[in-house]
Amino acid sequence: MEWNTDWGLRGRMVLTMFLLFALYLVFVAVLVQTNSAVFLPLMGVFVLAQLFFSDKLALYSMGASTVTEQEYPEVHRMVERLSQQADLPKPEIAVADSRVPNAFATGRSQDSATVCVTTGLLRTLDSDELSGVLAHELAHVKNRDVMVMTIASFLSTVAFMIVRMGFWFGGGGQDRQGGSVLVAILASLVVWVISFFLIRALSRYREYAADRGAALITGQPSSLASALMKIDGRMDNVPREDLREQSEMNAFFIVPLKSDLIGKLFSTHPSTDNRIDRLRDLERELER
Amino acid sequence: MGLFDSIRAVFGSNAATEATKEADADDLFGMSTAYVTMEADLGFQSVDQAALCFSGVDSTDFADTVDEVQAILRAGEEETGTIFDVHEDSHGWEWVILQDTDPEDLVTTIHFAADQFIQRGYGSRLLSAVFGFSRDSDRAYWIYSFKRGAYYPFAPSTNNERNQQLEFKLESVLNGELAVEEDESYWYPMWPDTPRGHPWE
Numbered sequence: 315m316e317w318n319t320d321w322g323l324r325g326r327m328v329l330t331m332f333l334l335f336a337l338y339l340v341f342v343a344v345l346v347q348t349n350s351a352v353f354l355p356l357m358g359v360f361v362l363a364q365l366f367f368s369d370k371l372a373l374y375s376m377g378a379s380t381v382t383e384q385e386y387p388e389v390h391r392m393v394e395r396l397s398q399q400a401d402l403p404k405p406e407i408a409v410a411d412s413r414v415p416n417a418f419a420t421g422r423s424q425d426s427a428t429v430c431v432t433t434g435l436l437r438t439l440d441s442d443e444l445s446g447v448l449a450h451e452l453a454h455v456k457n458r459d460v461m462v463m464t465i466a467s468f469l470s471t472v473a474f475m476i477v478r479m480g481f482w483f484g485g486g487g488q489d490r491q492g493g494s495v496l497v498a499i500l501a502s503l504v505v506w507v508i509s510f511f512l513i514r515a516l517s518r519y520r521e522y523a524a525d526r527g528a529a530l531i532t533g534q535p536s537s538l539a540s541a542l543m544k545i546d547g548r549m550d551n552v553p554r555e556d557l558r559e560q561s562e563m564n565a566f567f568i569v570p571l572k573s574d575l576i577g578k579l580f581s582t583h584p585s586t587d588n589r590i591d592r593l594r595d596l597e598r599e600l601e602r
Numbered sequence: 603m604g605l606f607d608s609i610r611a612v613f614g615s616n617a618a619t620e621a622t623k624e625a626d627a628d629d630l631f632g633m634s635t636a637y638v639t640m641e642a643d644l645g646f647q648s649v650d651q652a653a654l655c656f657s658g659v660d661s662t663d664f665a666d667t668v669d670e671v672q673a674i675l676r677a678g679e680e681e682t683g684t685i686f687d688v689h690e691d692s693h694g695w696e697w698v699i700l701q702d703t704d705p706e707d708l709v710t711t712i713h714f715a716a717d718q719f720i721q722r723g724y725g726s727r728l729l730s731a732v733f734g735f736s737r738d739s740d741r742a743y744w745i746y747s748f749k750r751g752a753y754y755p756f757a758p759s760t761n762n763e764r765n766q767q768l769e770f771k772l773e774s775v776l777n778g779e780l781a782v783e784e785d786e787s788y789w790y791p792m793w794p795d796t797p798r799g800h801p802w803e
Binding site: 317319323324327328331383384387391392394395397398399400401402403404425441442445452453454456457458459461462519520523524526527528530531532533534535536597600601 | 611612613614615616617618620621622623657658659660661662663664693694695727729730747749750762785787788790791793
């Protein structure tokens, strides 16, 4: 059977990346004009370091450690076979001790990837659902999402750094160059804000792409859909560790972050309802 | 990482493309002569069984395809005497298991069944073909990956470890006769459900 290509998703992804690229071009031009381009190589080193250490950092911050075949034979078997279907070398597997059901993948390339799951996830899902989630993470690895998102957000990070430095040293530049430094800082602020939303949009599109990949790897779109429903339901019941932090953040927004346009623009993941709708389309495609 | 690979990664469609990549069964037939070499040079005999491993698709059309494959194998049973069995293992992967004392028949029937999946457009769901060998207490398998279009050895020892020395030996002797997977990170183990069992059991 033949799967249809999701041209709509691809189109939006390309448009977002094109806008980001155009924005970055303008940004670099402004930096060069205002003699602020010295930041770029410096930040390049920083981002490269981030790319190399982000996986360890992510695992460390989750309190996750890699596990052997003897400790979690089921998960290992499952990842082995899913990687075979996805034509990937088998990644490392890590488990984090947390009640919140969650999973993520790290690593800049498919040879250095780690897939991490929480104990809450292993407890909550049955084996079909778990394979759906693991396939979603393997799809992230296969699509090189860590690499793509790091590159996409490189200049955004630079812009953010310049804005922050601008706040620190703001007002100090009373020499001849004061004006152009101010221009660079203002431009950075604009670039940072716009790129923030573009990057979030890109991230949501790549989630859809990974969902799609997972459905094609498992051959069973319903398994991921059912996992998403379960996780989404549980997330509300389980007390969140960052609840306080989040309510503080909410104070800055006029409307609470959840379930409205602003919340949507800010989020890295599409809503579960939308994701399940897409998976339902794929399920339908199977029977056509 | 090739150019197309990079472009697909940018579009985020790499996973979808690879998961639905057509099966490459071209080098499967190398096994018929490898059976001879395994016995003559290394003293490994056929366990008289081979198996085709595939992962299902949640659709009526796929279920029909599996039924069709079974019907064809049943017809072949009378002709070649190859006995078959279909079952799902504990990880949700499905197997067509063949039994025949003639290795030639095993290889042909595996190819025949695989071809049936490919004809029906489900070649991408074929994971591997596994051919079993034994020598005294040693077990060894040659696994053909339909994704990579190449063979690799798998020698499980007791306590779920791989006998890498033996795998190395098998690779050295059979390389050339079989198309062997060069990247060892793709030598996926296929552990059996039961200790000392075959991967398909």
